[in-house]
């Protein structure tokens with residue numbers, strides 16, 4: 154049993170996965186959206202999932218009676234929960250958001266002409282939250298009681314829990330607003346937190362967790378002093394209702410950022426995996442168990458830290474962030490290598506680590522558990538594959554210039570001669586619609602009902618269809634369509650040494666969507682070529698040039714669970730060399746253009762300004778290492794999407810790709826101006842077709858976007874392409890959209906020819 158070492162419980166977690174051990178919440182959401190279940194059935198399924206999780210946390214050893222257990226579990230998104238709780242209806246929907254689930258889905262998913270709230274990545278994670286939309290008329294009140302209701306529900310299940318909500322500083326820092334800075338709405342928002350706290354106090358709550366990760370990030374929308382002032386006001390409003398406040402920052406180094414708030418809160422939860430303890434002697438929840446990665450905690454090292462801290466201040470054991478970023482339970486994995494399993498901890502195992510550490514701090518050391526942790530740490534350090542001599546020697550022996558290609562002018566000349574493309578060449582980003590037939594064939598192949606030869610024939614037929622379609626549409630640079638890829642990272646992980654794939658390791662990406670990140674556990678290399686077969690087959694079907702298609706090192710790291718025993722940059726370089734081998738084989742097979750996608754380049758950008766130059770140096774360096782071996786006549790493309798790239802134009806230039814396609818349609822070509830200002834001098838394809846929507850872009854829309862592009866980018870550099878891959882779209886809308894795109898490019902070509 155854990156004991157209390159301070160005014161706060163001895164051990165806690167800052168949040169838990171909400172999608173359900175078997176993705177029960179996903180199924181409930183999608184059934185409700187389909188109309189297969191009614192509101193009552195949805196609420197019952199969501200309730201059952203929440204209560205099962207609470208019971209699980211108690212069974213794992215968290216105390217049920219002292220606010221150790223966080224109570225949250227949003228239906229769709231925790232930022233949306235705050236939006237609904239405080240009635241922050243987007244101005245464009247004022248007076249039109251129905252009560253209950255219908256209103257929640259309207260904000261989350263949109264309906265007809267009403268777009269949903271925009272979706273953006275949560276801090277530096279791959280989780281997407283719904284961005285609050287505010288304006289000068291936004292008023293806040295306690296408009297929805299879900300936070301209180303869930304606390305009461307937990308009580309009925311025997312758990313005196315700790316309600317969790319995004320704090321006001323972070324809520325406003327992550328919001329967008331028309332005509333006003335969101336942070337300037339704090340005076341209106343804070344009293345609503347007070348009202349919520351009063352309702353929670355009336356329901357019997359003792360502690361409230363305010364999540365304020367914005368305090369450890371450098372964000373454009375507010376200064377640190379402003380964020381601190383708003384966070385303080387929020388905490389004071391909650392305390393005024395008689396509740397105790399746990400301020401949770403997590404997500405990086407809180408030292409130097411939260412000290413001024415110490416007197417306004419009752420405990421601070423910080424990330425000690427990525428940061429250090431803030432100064433002071435106030436109660437700390439020491440986040441020594443990593444909430445964002447899947448490695449087993451080194452319990453000895455963690456206990457040392459905890460003992461040192463607890464001699465100086467009241468200290469509880471915690472996770473570095475919510476556990477929502479890791480899968481539920483390692484025990485669900487039946488096909489992972491046993492040795493690898495012994496090095497890992499998913500959410501449930503991390504809860505057990507917290508409980509064991511809390512007991513140890515209180516003097517009750519579970520020797521067997523500590524011994525097992527020690528053995529795992531030692532075994533992992535020495536295991537074959539974790540360090541591969543050949544990979545390490547190759548990296549250590551990289552010649553000077555291993556990251557440099559020939560000067561662009563020389564490449565450009567050779568590529569123009571080799572490729573013979575028209576001005577404003579048209580292309581796509583790689584994937585074509587993943588049809589139901591392909592998915593069924595893949596599933597049947599996995600179950601052994603369709604043999605490998607049969608599966609390959611289904612895929613080859615799809616490649617034929619995609620090549621024929623592109624020829625018929627008149628695209629200039631063709632792709633094979635990526636039918637063989639379930640996922641643009643997992644497919645690479647499956648073909649590289651040093652990676653493992655899980656069976657049930659789902660992590661929520663947004664709403665009902667989850668991904669299954671691969672685990673990068675060892676030194677990475679590529680045993681044999683794996684994309685060449687598909688690209689070369691596509692090239693054999695056409696006289697037009699077919700682009701090879703690879704996923705870049707940064708994106709492979711960003712969308713996997715990555716080893717924590719060496720710098721990320723070293724791991725990225727290993728992946729880069731594996732990709733370089735693939736590029737060499739593509740060239741040898743006669744492929745003249747290779748695209749290396751880096752959609753996550755911006756996502757991994759550190760939250761703190763001071764850490765950004767080092768990140769950009771290694772990430773850009775890894776891309777260059779992957780591509781520098783290509784012959785000058787081979788055209789290297791890259792593709793960037795999912796983010797606002799305006800702030801990293803230098804890094805985009807640093808990639809030294811010959812052609813960069815970049816998401817731009819929804820932002821109306823916002824990126825072209827910074828590129829122009831920078832004097833960007835290589836090929837660029839700002840996306841003109843927003844593939845995130847089923848809408849077919851109309852001719853005049855495409856003409857307008859292309860006019861903006863041709864106005865800012867020299868004709869000889871401009872490419873015409875969609876924003877991103879087409880794999881989530883249907884064939885009908887894809888064909889219609891690409892037809893319009895090719896026609897618009899032809900019109901733009903004529904217009905630039907007469908200038």
Ligand code: MET
Pocket residue numbers: 582583584635641702750752792794877878879880
């Ligand atoms: C998220 S970026 C996707 C790029 C990939 N080549 C595709 O077309 O699907």
Ligand SMILES: [Zn+2]
Pocket residue numbers: 582752792793794795876877878
């Ligand atoms: Zn993309």
